[in-house]
Amino acid sequence: MIEQMNFLFVGVGGQGVLTASDIAAQVGVDLGLDAKKSEVHGFAQRGGVVESHIRWAKSVGSPTCEKGTVDILMAFELLESARWLEWLRPGGTIIVNRQQITPMSASVGDETYPPEEEILAALHTRAGRVIVVDALPLAERAGNTRTANTVMLATLSTLLDTNPAVWEQAILRRVPSKYADVNRTAFQLGREAVA
Amino acid sequence: MKILLSGNEAIALGAWEAGVQYASAYPGTPSTEILENFARYPGIKAEWASNEKVALDNAIGASFGGARTLAAMKHVGVNVAADSLMSLSYTGVEGGLVLVSADDPGAFSSQNEQDNRQYARHGKFPCFDPSDSEDARRFVGVALEVSERFRTPVILRTTTRLSHSKSVVDAEPPTAREFKPLPKFKRGDGMTHVIIPAIARRRHPEIEQRLRDIAAWAESAAINRIEWGDKRLGIVTTGIAYQYVREVFAGSSILKLGMSYPLPLEMIRSFAAEVETLIVVEELDPFIEDQLKAAGISVAHGKDIIPLCGELTLEKVRRGALQAGLIDEAPPEELPEPPALHVPPRPPALCPGCPHRAFFYDMARNKRKAIIAGDIGCYSMGVLPPFSSMDMLISMGASIGMAHGFRQAGGQEKAVATIGDSTFFHSGLAPLASAVYNRANIVVAVLDNRITAMTGQQDNPGTGITLQKQEGEHIDIAAVCRAMGVAFVEEVDAWDVDAVNKTLKAAMAFKDGPAVIVVRGACVFTPHFEPRPRLTVDPDKCIACGKCFQVGCPAILKSDEVFPKTGKHKAQIDPLLCTGCTVCAQVCPTQAITPFEETYRGA
Numbered sequence: 102m103i104e105q106m107n108f109l110f111v112g113v114g115g116q117g118v119l120t121a122s123d124i125a126a127q128v129g130v131d132l133g134l135d136a137k138k139s140e141v142h143g144f145a146q147r148g149g150v151v152e153s154h155i156r157w158a159k160s161v162g163s164p165t166c167e168k169g170t171v172d173i174l175m176a177f178e179l180l181e182s183a184r185w186l187e188w189l190r191p192g193g194t195i196i197v198n199r200q201q202i203t204p205m206s207a208s209v210g211d212e213t214y215p216p217e218e219e220i221l222a223a224l225h226t227r228a229g230r231v232i233v234v235d236a237l238p239l240a241e242r243a244g245n246t247r248t249a250n251t252v253m254l255a256t257l258s259t260l261l262d263t264n265p266a267v268w269e270q271a272i273l274r275r276v277p278s279k280y281a282d283v284n285r286t287a288f289q290l291g292r293e294a295v296a
Numbered sequence: 297m298k299i300l301l302s303g304n305e306a307i308a309l310g311a312w313e314a315g316v317q318y319a320s321a322y323p324g325t326p327s328t329e330i331l332e333n334f335a336r337y338p339g340i341k342a343e344w345a346s347n348e349k350v351a352l353d354n355a356i357g358a359s360f361g362g363a364r365t366l367a368a369m370k371h372v373g374v375n376v377a378a379d380s381l382m383s384l385s386y387t388g389v390e391g392g393l394v395l396v397s398a399d400d401p402g403a404f405s406s407q408n409e410q411d412n413r414q415y416a417r418h419g420k421f422p423c424f425d426p427s428d429s430e431d432a433r434r435f436v437g438v439a440l441e442v443s444e445r446f447r448t449p450v451i452l453r454t455t456t457r458l459s460h461s462k463s464v465v466d467a468e469p470p471t472a473r474e475f476k477p478l479p480k481f482k483r484g485d486g487m488t489h490v491i492i493p494a495i496a497r498r499r500h501p502e503i504e505q506r507l508r509d510i511a512a513w514a515e516s517a518a519i520n521r522i523e524w525g526d527k528r529l530g531i532v533t534t535g536i537a538y539q540y541v542r543e544v545f546a547g548s549s550i551l552k553l554g555m556s557y558p559l560p561l562e563m564i565r566s567f568a569a570e571v572e573t574l575i576v577v578e579e580l581d582p583f584i585e586d587q588l589k590a591a592g593i594s595v596a597h598g599k600d601i602i603p604l605c606g607e608l609t610l611e612k613v614r615r616g617a618l619q620a621g622l623i624d625e626a627p628p629e630e631l632p633e634p635p636a637l638h639v640p641p642r643p644p645a646l647c648p649g650c651p652h653r654a655f656f657y658d659m660a661r662n663k664r665k666a667i668i669a670g671d672i673g674c675y676s677m678g679v680l681p682p683f684s685s686m687d688m689l690i691s692m693g694a695s696i697g698m699a700h701g702f703r704q705a706g707g708q709e710k711a712v713a714t715i716g717d718s719t720f721f722h723s724g725l726a727p728l729a730s731a732v733y734n735r736a737n738i739v740v741a742v743l744d745n746r747i748t749a750m751t752g753q754q755d756n757p758g759t760g761i762t763l764q765k766q767e768g769e770h771i772d773i774a775a776v777c778r779a780m781g782v783a784f785v786e787e788v789d790a791w792d793v794d795a796v797n798k799t800l801k802a803a804m805a806f807k808d809g810p811a812v813i814v815v816r817g818a819c820v821f822t823p824h825f826e827p828r829p830r831l832t833v834d835p836d837k838c839i840a841c842g843k844c845f846q847v848g849c850p851a852i853l854k855s856d857e858v859f860p861k862t863g864k865h866k867a868q869i870d871p872l873l874c875t876g877c878t879v880c881a882q883v884c885p886t887q888a889i890t891p892f893e894e895t896y897r898g899a
Contacts, residue, residue, distance in 0.1 A: 113642065126300055126462055136300065137428075139461035141326075141404045148850045149644040162543040164428075164461035164536075167610040184639045203870075204642035208853040209682060209845040212640035223637040 105158035112177030117250035122153035129157035139164035192229040248287035255291025303458040306429035308333035310436030320354035323751040324370030325405040326459040327398035339473030347722040348373035368396040388447035392440030402607030411580035416557040425535040511558035519554025530571030540613040648851040649875030651790035651817025656683040666710035671695040673716035693723025700736040718748035745819040790817025793882040828876030829891040837888035840864035844880040
């Protein structure tokens with residue numbers, strides 16, 4: 102029985118991070134816990150950094166996590182996993198999507214997008230477990246690249262002692278009904294990828 | 297039914313439940329979703345006003361007519377509405393009137409961090425401070441009751457963190473409701489809803505008495521409550537800060553204020569007498585702390601340990617508590633040094649296909665010839681590289697007046713004001729009239745993307761579509777400028793680099809008063825935007841000159857391939873991001889950028 106969990110979902114605007122965090126907060130409520138989720142939106146429409154905090158507990162106070170206390174960091178983009186690393190509690194778990202979205206500072210400016218091996222090595226210095234997911238190809242296989250966030254949630258659901266049906270139901274309640282089937286498939290593919 | 301609602305969704309629900317029949321707002325982060333959500337409830341009227349003062353004036357008219365009403369705006373929007381607000385305090389209200397002020401500690405998407413609780417003291421009316429979505433929903437109703445009972449405007453103050461966080465609310469789905477006509481207007485002696493000097497002088501002492509009456513009410517109001525715990529430490533707190541307090545100081549005694557002005561001083565005094573040490577934890581200004589100190593209540597700690605600037609967090613409150621020795625716990629574990637990996641920043645950028653791109657590319661090339669006075673909107677990103685072409689930027693609608701003042705004071709350079717369509721209707725008309733009147737030789741570029749974009753695509757007078765989706769006449773910006781007496785008015789296609797350049801040049805050469813160019817192109821997020829075939833770079837033609845990088849498009853990436861003569865990286869285009877706007881293709885000197893389909897024709 103889960104007593105409390107701190108999640109931090111991070112990514113780039115347009116990746117469906119906020120929808121996924123809405124669903125994760127709803128799952129907390131469906132499990133009979135108190136839940137809060139918090140993010141800041143505005144200014145960067147597309148292409149900016151997105152962070153969303155989700156907390157489950159008997160009674161949640163602050164809607165944001167405390168730095169260094171995040172149990173599961175879920176990064177929808179590779180570089181973002183490294184940007185938010187110090188929020189993870191030492192020994193915590195990272196789920197990271199292998200997809201790379203080059204920031205303007207590297208595409209136009211003098212910055213460099215670090216190689217994947219370096220990013221993953223950095224994650225291992227703090228995390229107890231790092232799970233790399235190929236969410237975009239799996240979403241494509243499911244039939245729509247926009248279901249990458251469902252693939253990510255499916256991966257997350259395998260890590261927690263929860264009934265997968267609770268997650269699947271929460272996803273299906275949130276997405277438009279015409280996308281129900283493709284999301285159902287994406288959820289299955291996401292779960293199988295970890296198994 | 298337990299549902300997760302954001303603070304803004306909860307305010308909309310609370311307003312509907314409390315019988316608000318009419319609401320008006322101008323969009324502004326973090327307030328925007330309040331009206332967007334309220335507009336979906338049955339039996340109500342919800343509107344976008346052209347600016348915050350208009351929104352409040354709309355609400356005042358509704359209140360004087362007897363309706364319960366709400367006006368919503370971001371914190372700096374209250375400055376725009378303040379003229380009416382201050383005098384509304386004197387006239388008082390008929391139907392309950394709530395002004396929602398959405399403050400932005402941390403300045404996530406604002407020009408400043410002003411603490412609008414100060415408006416309550418300044419204007420002598422109450423300020424309610426919810427701590428989560430359930431509070432936000434419930435406090436709207438309480439605020440309306442207080443507004444009617446004491447015939448006063450009230451502020452309901454939310455913050456970015458509250459407005460954009462979701463927490464559990466127990467609510468039933470809305471039932472059907474009819475929009476009701478107001479009762480026949482009560483004219484009375486004709487002096488109730490007007491304010492002239494003789495009335496203002498009579499009203500002032502009555503306002504002071506009203507404030508004392510509200511403070512007396514606050515002494516026993518349920519929205520101010522004490523959570524007794526260990527009496528060695530007592531914390532007075534309010535708003536979102538309460539959530540940090542109840543985690544960091546778990547087990548101590550907490551006085552949670554639902555209203556930060558006027559304060560229930562007797563309640564606080566007796567709380568202070570019961571606890572050994574009294575502290576105040578609040579975000580931004582020492583608003584409560586100062587009031588307690590002025591009342592002679594001994595405050596052991598406040599802003600000496602809780603930061604004055606920026607948004608509060610659990611860490612900041614915990615650090616302050618540890619620093620003052622108020623909590624008995626080991627300081628947070630020293631975390632291992634973050635690994636030596638440099639993570640490149642991801643600054644916001646104009647979207648691929650953005651209609652502002654060609655204009656700022658041109659401005660960046662010509663900036664030495666003119667100063668640029670900017671305004672508030674997505675085009676504020678003209679401040680950032682690669683454009684770095686905005687010399688002044690201060691508030692909504694200020695661009696035209698600043699450009700005007702710069703020139704009239706003897707500025708040597710030409711002055712160009714850039715202003716969006718929504719901002720033009722918000723507060724661009726008055727300064728344009730002033731520029732025409734005073735023959736100010738400035739260029740005004742109205743960047744008309746046919747939407748209020750930065751707050752998330754709200755309609756405005758330029759689109760003609762209302763918040764509740766009625767379609768009507770849209771206002772033609774060029775025609776308005778001509779009618780106002782501007783002698784040079786030209787419209788130009790936002791994605792035509794040459795045409796933008798030529799039109800700007802002609803406008804700058806114009807000598808007879810202000811010249812206006814309307815740069816027209818729909819925001820990529822609107823239905824008016826038509827994506828064109830996406831583009832690709834022919835690596836054999838690319839000479840790595842870097843011109844296309846200067847249009848600042850997130851879809852243009854450095855290729856791994858280098859141009860042998862210079863060793864510089866060639867360009868490539870991310871096909872997932874490209875909208876085919878062709879701005880990059882137009883600036884390419886070797887015609888290396890062409891539509892994808894064309895390149896591969898016959899292959």
